[in-house]
Amino acid sequence: MFKTKAYAAQSATSALAPFEITRRTPVADDIQIEILYCGVCHSDLHTARNEWKNTQYPSVPGHEIVGRIVAIGDKVKNFKIGDLAGVGCMVDSCGHCHPCDEGEEQYCESGFTGTYNGPVFGGENTHGGYAQSIVVKESFVLHITHDKKDLASVAPLLCAGITTYSPLRHWGVGPGKKVGIVGLGGLGHMAVKIAHAMGAHVVLFTTSASKVEDGKKLGADEVCISSDLEQMAAYANQLDFILNTVAAPHDLDAYLQLLKLDGTMTLVGAPSDPHPSPNVFNLIFKRRQLAGSLIGGIRETQEMLDFCAKHNIVSDIEIMPMAYINEAYERMLKSDVKYRFVIDMASLN
Ligand code: NAP
Ligand code: ZN
Numbered sequence: 001m002f003k004t005k006a007y008a009a010q011s012a013t014s015a016l017a018p019f020e021i022t023r024r025t026p027v028a029d030d031i032q033i034e035i036l037y038c039g040v041c042h043s044d045l046h047t048a049r050n051e052w053k054n055t056q057y058p059s060v061p062g063h064e065i066v067g068r069i070v071a072i073g074d075k076v077k078n079f080k081i082g083d084l085a086g087v088g089c090m091v092d093s094c095g096h097c098h099p100c101d102e103g104e105e106q107y108c109e110s111g112f113t114g115t116y117n118g119p120v121f122g123g124e125n126t127h128g129g130y131a132q133s134i135v136v137k138e139s140f141v142l143h144i145t146h147d148k149k150d151l152a153s154v155a156p157l158l159c160a161g162i163t164t165y166s167p168l169r170h171w172g173v174g175p176g177k178k179v180g181i182v183g184l185g186g187l188g189h190m191a192v193k194i195a196h197a198m199g200a201h202v203v204l205f206t207t208s209a210s211k212v213e214d215g216k217k218l219g220a221d222e223v224c225i226s227s228d229l230e231q232m233a234a235y236a237n238q239l240d241f242i243l244n245t246v247a248a249p250h251d252l253d254a255y256l257q258l259l260k261l262d263g264t265m266t267l268v269g270a271p272s273d274p275h276p277s278p279n280v281f282n283l284i285f286k287r288r289q290l291a292g293s294l295i296g297g298i299r300e301t302q303e304m305l306d307f308c309a310k311h312n313i314v315s316d317i318e319i320m321p322m323a324y325i326n327e328a329y330e331r332m333l334k335s336d337v338k339y340r341f342v343i344d345m346a347s348l349n
Helices: 042-048 148-158 160-170 186-197 209-218 229-233 280-284 298-310 322-333
Strands: 002-008 017-023 030-039 065-072 084-087 090-092 133-137 178-182 201-206 222-225 239-244 259-267 289-292 317-321 340-344
Touching (some): 030 084, 065 148, 148 186, 148 298, 148 317, 148 340, 160 186, 186 209, 186 298, 201 209, 222 229, 317 322, 322 340
Parallel strands (some): 178 201, 201 222, 239 259
Antiparallel strands (some): 002 017, 030 340
């Protein structure tokens, strides 16, 4: 066992503050990573503040991790000391249920082990990437194929990238499809870039008039201010698929009405309070579907990283020291970040 510096929330109402955690010494198929950068996901905030009512304290969030391998167990096959590596939202799963066999560990029937606050069905707490190092078994470690100079901007791909790539792939987004992305935050800006690279016609829906120009630069063909009812009405029955990334309860009907016959809206945003129920008539009259999606499996996460490297896709980031985290959370709540905070972990030294 060894000690590592970290930042933790001690309760739902306390600010994050310095904390020391213990990691296991790497054995067998374990990989020890010196964390260089960690993205700040809205799920970190939901967890630190116990908004999903399942947080175990002390809580060390962070699941958009990139770093360098500093030690490996003797059974590690595909990584070596000195390699760059990534860790996303999961560090373990049962490995033998149907979803695990299919490479969809996020849907493990026993519940995957979250990088922090895992296992999801209870058990000894795990601590995430707001720390100087982490030890993870090889099968949950990703290869980073981007240029080294982009490393900080690659970190958010480990959650925001895969959480948007996976449903965009699953629901067949590509050339000839008109796709709506709702919310231009950490997830939303990755979704715009990825859907554009997949060849779809992308319509961004945002509540922030200040993001219209950015939306177009990021890859949106059209931008709609969602509070403007006239602009919204122009998209009625137009879209094949909508990916909704909004982190707060809102009126889903406003978007369901924009789907074509047989269109699907998939929710990835996970607000702590429920959305007002959708009006069933918005579903049944056009055989529309309302769906959800959780991150993505490890194999698909590697596929996403390779896809993004090939298409020169990284996150647009604001880099910050660890000690800035509480202000970063407040700014994230105000949608005041373009478009992902990333912690420079050297600031913890
Ligand atoms: P974020 O950076 O805060 O972005 C959320 C965006 O939603 C905001 O930038 C804003 O975009 C829009 N928004 C916020 N409040 C709104 C409101 N009241 N009404 C309408 N729009 C609003 O958050 P994130 O990191 O992208 O995460 C988004 C959500 O996804 C969170 O709930 C997070 O926990 C969840 N998540 C889910 C998964 C999964 O596997 N399903 C994985 C990761 C994260 P505009 O300014 O453009 O309107
Ligand atoms: Zn996340």
